[in-house]
Amino acid sequence: MNVASFDIDHDRLLRGVYVSRKDYVGSETVTTFDVRIKKPNTEPPIEISAIHTLEHLLAVYLRSNESGIAEKIIYVGPMGCRTGMYIIVKGDMTSAEILPYIVSSFEFVRDFEGEVPAATSKECGNYKDHNLTFAKYEAEKYLSEVLHVIREENLVYPQ
Ligand SMILES: [Zn+2]
Numbered sequence: 001m002n003v004a005s006f007d008i009d010h011d012r013l014l015r016g017v018y019v020s021r022k023d024y025v026g027s028e029t030v031t032t033f034d035v036r037i038k039k040p041n042t043e044p045p046i047e048i049s050a051i052h053t054l055e056h057l058l059a060v061y062l063r064s065n066e067s068g069i070a071e072k073i074i075y076v077g078p079m080g081c082r083t084g085m086y087i088i089v090k091g092d093m094t095s096a097e098i099l100p101y102i103v104s105s106f107e108f109v110r111d112f113e114g115e116v117p118a119a120t121s122k123e124c125g126n127y128k129d130h131n132l133t134f135a136k137y138e139a140e141k142y143l144s145e146v147l148h149v150i151r152e153e154n155l156v157y158p159q
Helices: 048-062 095-111 132-145
Strands: 016-025 028-036 073-078 084-090
Touching (some): 028 095, 048 084, 048 095, 048 132
Antiparallel strands (some): 016 028, 073 084
């Protein structure tokens, strides 16, 4: 089985937005994006509570009408290594095509005020484990240092 994200050299991987893999379900293509927020094994990973809040806010935003991509979103979730998120979409998409939606979703987190959505015991498996302040900090850092100054090497895996 080809798992592209394990084949890539994490020692050379930069922060960015990458196509992790494409899968084929019947006649449909499904694209998995590697939304890499931290340089692997180089800087501290995202705090557990902050990546949990990122997951809630990014999922709520991307599934909303406001995002403009709601009908294509299959899944939004954190990487176990806590250096990024996976976003899975319907269709064959490139990293450049998804980029504007990723930018607006992280701007949504950066600017978010109020209660973290779905952070109740009914809706979440660990509802007290959130940190909106750190999630907003990580969103601002990723936007200003990566997404707003994106380069080719932040959109294509190192070969
Ligand atoms: Zn949760």
